[in-house]
Amino acid sequence: MASEQDVRARLQRAGQEHLLRFWAELAPEPRAALLAELALLEPEALREHCRRAAEACARPHGPPPDLAARLRPLPPERVGRASRSDPETRRRWEEEGTS
Template sequence: MPSLQQIRAALDGSGQAHVLRFWSELSEEEKEAFLQELGQLDLQRLEEHCQAAAEAAGAAPASSSQNLDPNLEPVPPESMGSVRRSDPESLAGWEHEGQNQNLVS
């Protein structure tokens, strides 16, 4: 497993140093697991992907929003479920439904 210093250098070299921003807040077990996950990343490929995505976003024509349906609007927040705003009974029902859907798949 790569060391924290190796991971930090690799992340910094690929423009992803922010990934370790909350490192000090992790427990020792979380740090070890996170280092293992980070050690499996192909940071060069990740950097290339991020650059390509940024270029694609920058290449989108400024008038692309004119192609959207003028009647299209975001879903109002009150129409969406939220773990923070829901009562325990609703959460239990959603969990049960999720388990049922998993059994069907």
């Protein structure tokens, strides 16, 4: 298992040393579990992940502006077939779906 110093150094390289902010408040078992989890992280990959997450968070929320212009409802002939079917056909479909 990696030592506390090793994990602290790796987190510092990743710019994530704040993850051990409450280290002194943890009991030995939670400390060991946290060290085991953090030891699996690669500093460069963690730094890149956090950078991308921060960029994503800074982007405006919602669909891209051009998406709304491209979305159109489906034409009626493409939807609602079951509701326009005759009662006998709907009954057969209902039986098929529940057997």
